[in-house]
Amino acid sequence: MSQADTILAMYETMHAALGDSAWWPGETPFEIAIGAILTQNTNWTNVEKAISNLRKSDLLTPEAMHNVPIHDLAELIRPAGYYNIKARRIFNFLSFLRDEVSYNISLLKEYSLDRIRPKLLAVNGIGPETADAILLYAFEFPTFVIDAYTARLVHRHGLAFEGIEYDELQSLFMDVLPQDVAIYNEYHALIVRIGKDWCKKKQGLCDTCPLQPFLE
């Protein structure tokens, strides 16, 4: 089976086994973007606690959040871990929203992908995965999200050499899949769901994983 066919077939297999994912967890584009920063190298259950604190304080809008002293914001997001650096990263993102669209986050949807992605990457604390997650899940731009689960999957199934870079990994999927937001959304969601349940770093539960047949 060619590499391209494998990538397509793995999608069909995961989707058949798990069904629709209804991703990303989040009520609004802004909430999704904040969640994307909070979940950097962090379990989602911890992120939920942080977002719950923000919601209780009625801070899930850009301007309201930006008006909170950064130290207070850090305390609110404490359960998400790395809370000092993440408070700074969120603040950088909020400053970007103020400067770019006067906090009117929905205006970002009118940008082209090629124009908005570099702008997000220029925000200190937003790297390629966080940028793509925001673009795909908050604003429905057709860009594919690569995360640790995806890299692990690719390497485990011999689809690329270790050390392959983010953009190359992304091309691996985007050159094969139809340019379709719903597909990119669902594919990444399925990979994470599979990863959480079967393909953790050290635990080997792959004998029951739906993708096990692809290990040949």
Place this chain on the structure above:
DNA sequence: TGCCAGGCCGGGT
């Protein structure tokens, strides 16, 4: 109890 979780940055070589 130690290991892990939906990264990214900054400094050193």
Place this chain on the structure above:
DNA sequence: ACCCGGCATGGC
């Protein structure tokens, strides 16, 4: 261009 330490909580 690579490599590495730092950042931190909560669940199992």
